[in-house]
Amino acid sequence: MKIFAIMKKELQSFFYSPVAYIVFASFLMIVGYLFWVILISSRMASLEPMLYNAAFILLLASPVLTMRLVSEEKKSRTIELLLTSPISPAEIITGKFLACFTLYLVLILLTVQYPLVLSAYSTEFDMGPVYSGYIGLILLGAAFISMGLFASTLTENQIIAAMVSFGGLVLFWIFGWAKHAFDNAFGEILGNLSIFDRYAEFLRGIVDSGNVIFFVVFTLTWLFLATRVLESDRWR
Amino acid sequence: MIEMTNITKFYDNFRALNNINLKVEKGEIIGLLGPNGAGKTTAMRILTCFIPATSGSASVAGYDVFEDSLEVRRRLGYLPETPPLYPEMTVGSYLNFIGELRELSAGKRRERINYVAERIGLTECLTRVIGTLSKGYRQRVGLAQALLHNPEVLILDEPTVGLDPSQIIEIRGLVKDLARDHTIILSTHILTEVSMTCGRVVIINEGEIVAVDSVANLERAVSGKPAWNICIRPAAGKDWRQLVEMHTGAGISDLVEMPETLHFKLNLEKAEDFDDLFRNLTGAGHVLREITPVKATLEDVFLKLTSAEERKEAA
Numbered sequence: 001m002k003i004f005a006i007m008k009k010e011l012q013s014f015f016y017s018p019v020a021y022i023v024f025a026s027f028l029m030i031v032g033y034l035f036w037v038i039l040i041s042s043r044m045a046s047l048e049p050m051l052y053n054a055a056f057i058l059l060l061a062s063p064v065l066t067m068r069l070v071s072e073e074k075k076s077r078t079i080e081l082l083l084t085s086p087i088s089p090a091e092i093i094t095g096k097f098l099a100c101f102t103l104y105l106v107l108i109l110l111t112v113q114y115p116l117v118l119s120a121y122s123t124e125f126d127m128g129p130v131y132s133g134y135i136g137l138i139l140l141g142a143a144f145i146s147m148g149l150f151a152s153t154l155t156e157n158q159i160i161a162a163m164v165s166f167g168g169l170v171l172f173w174i175f176g177w178a179k180h181a182f183d184n185a186f187g188e189i190l191g192n193l194s195i196f197d198r199y200a201e202f203l204r205g206i207v208d209s210g211n212v213i214f215f216v217v218f219t220l221t222w223l224f225l226a227t228r229v230l231e232s233d234r235w236r
Numbered sequence: 237m238i239e240m241t242n243i244t245k246f247y248d249n250f251r252a253l254n255n256i257n258l259k260v261e262k263g264e265i266i267g268l269l270g271p272n273g274a275g276k277t278t279a280m281r282i283l284t285c286f287i288p289a290t291s292g293s294a295s296v297a298g299y300d301v302f303e304d305s306l307e308v309r310r311r312l313g314y315l316p317e318t319p320p321l322y323p324e325m326t327v328g329s330y331l332n333f334i335g336e337l338r339e340l341s342a343g344k345r346r347e348r349i350n351y352v353a354e355r356i357g358l359t360e361c362l363t364r365v366i367g368t369l370s371k372g373y374r375q376r377v378g379l380a381q382a383l384l385h386n387p388e389v390l391i392l393d394e395p396t397v398g399l400d401p402s403q404i405i406e407i408r409g410l411v412k413d414l415a416r417d418h419t420i421i422l423s424t425h426i427l428t429e430v431s432m433t434c435g436r437v438v439i440i441n442e443g444e445i446v447a448v449d450s451v452a453n454l455e456r457a458v459s460g461k462p463a464w465n466i467c468i469r470p471a472a473g474k475d476w477r478q479l480v481e482m483h484t485g486a487g488i489s490d491l492v493e494m495p496e497t498l499h500f501k502l503n504l505e506k507a508e509d510f511d512d513l514f515r516n517l518t519g520a521g522h523v524l525r526e527i528t529p530v531k532a533t534l535e536d537v538f539l540k541l542t543s544a545e546e547r548k549e550a551a
């Protein structure tokens with residue numbers, strides 16, 4: 001399968017570049033520190049504050065993982081190879097998305113020790129919000145990566161790609177504030193677009209199908225747009 | 237096998253190709269020649285479905301590059317101007333990746349990688365990281381990539397750039413071998429390369445085709461009046477010049493006087509005049525030491541055709 005060829009190649013290059021290691025190391029360090037500080041100060045066996053903060057750190061970190069996905073191919077002109085091979089832009093985008101998403105899942109997997117610690121040492125620890133929180137975190141990652149991937153198709157400059165996806169993600173993160181600013185339908189619509197508000201519901205232990213669908217549609221939309229940009233590069 | 241009909245390409249307002257018509261038969265090797273910025277790369281990118289033409293149509297192996305782009309891409313091997321390499325990969329894993337993109341089975345990939353690596357002199361490099369290779373070796377990896385799936389049509393943008401002389405000769409041999417069951421378009425600035433490998437030459441200048449023909453025909457067309465480089469040892473006290481100039485249209489140029497001999501370039505109206513001239517000169521006791529016919533080279537053809545265009549433009 002050509003999608004898996006792309007995916008394998010992307011995963012390989014993640015491990016050859018120091019970027020992935022640096023992102024992994026700093027994320028795990030910060031999350032470990034947060035877990036410890038929160039546990040000490042609150043003296044409560046709850047994972048919610050940690051997952052809440054982890055999501056924000058991922059918002060900062062994911063543009064760094066996604067920025068090179070397509071930009072680098074454009075810069076080094078290997079895009080000419082891909083686009084003249086018998087592979088479609090949709091397959092290229094899917095392969096790249098799956099590679100980055102796999103990496104993200106590994107990163108998330110490395111944090112499951114914390115809920116395990118809590119459930120081992122605490123008697124009244126509720127695993128429900130942990131499961132739903134992790135589902136939320138995974139969906140959130142798909143959303144972050146798809147938007148970053150889209151930003152990466154726009155330019156051959158990795159820094160610009162990172163800034164665009166960072167800006168876009170923060171915007172969707174804070175859309176929820178509009179609910180309080182405009183007390184009307186417009187505020188309602190913007191509020192519905194807030195990835196933060198929806199993620200927060202997962203942390204409270206609610207897996208709402210509307211929220212799941214929102215994240216899936218959000219992800220597919222950005223992947224679709226990324227494919228279109230890649231296709232349209234041909235028509236210049 | 238390859239057909240371009242009325243292809244015109246605009247980059248914004250700049251016209252890179254103007255009304256290109258070209259037909260290439262199966263098994264032909266076509267050389268694209270032209271000065272920098274002539275539009276060679278642009279033409280190749282259109283054929284490989286990387287960019288669309290502004291107007292006109294093109295087809296490869298019977299498939300339209302626009303409508304059936306996937307079928308065209310399946311049948312193409314393409315070496316772009318900059319070899320498309322991933323510096324962090326090893327040569328072997330890179331070629332394996334290309335094989336996967338090209339829909340080759342695992343066994344077939346192994347077989348083709350070994351074969352191509354051997355033909356291009358990469359066998360020792362398969363485990364090396366591409367980023368550490370020299371420029372010439374990177375060019376070879378790029379070439380290996382284009383040949384890997386044994387495509388019907390090969391499009392090579394300056395394939396021998398950066399290679400050492402012995403490798404250039406090998407690649408030329410390879411290209412000639414391939415031509416038996418492949419159709420090849422290559423662009424180059426090395427004119428001898430074209431005269432040695434290509435059946436036909438397409439000379440492009442400022443986005444227009446100025447000539448399409450075999451190298452021999454082009455040289456003949458451009459050479460014009462016959463000319464010779466001559467070295468003569470004149471007999472003492474006799475005028476050789478007058479014997480030459482009695483032929484109508486005869487011209488002497490680039491005269492160099494050495495202590496004993498004279499060197500000059502001789503132009504005549506007709507080649508047959510030379511027989512008379514030769515008899516008269518030797519009859520009068522002058523000694524002809526060297527006679528070399530001056531032939532138009534591909535360089536002359538190239539310069540003449542591409543600069544004639546410029547003159548037209550200026551007028």
Ligand SMILES: Nc1ncnc2c1ncn2[C@@H]1O[C@H](COP(=O)(O)OP(=O)(O)OP(=O)(O)O)[C@@H](O)[C@H]1O
Pocket residue numbers: 247248250252270271272273274275276277278279317
């Ligand atoms: N993406 C682009 N945008 C605008 N102009 C371009 C673009 N690509 C090429 N051109 C212009 O089109 C013309 C033809 O370029 P092309 O690369 O086809 O030339 P070439 O014959 O391959 O030259 P060279 O021998 O230097 O490789 C040039 O004047 C170039 O500046």
Ligand SMILES: [Mg+2]
Pocket residue numbers: 276277278317393
């Ligand atoms: Mg070029």
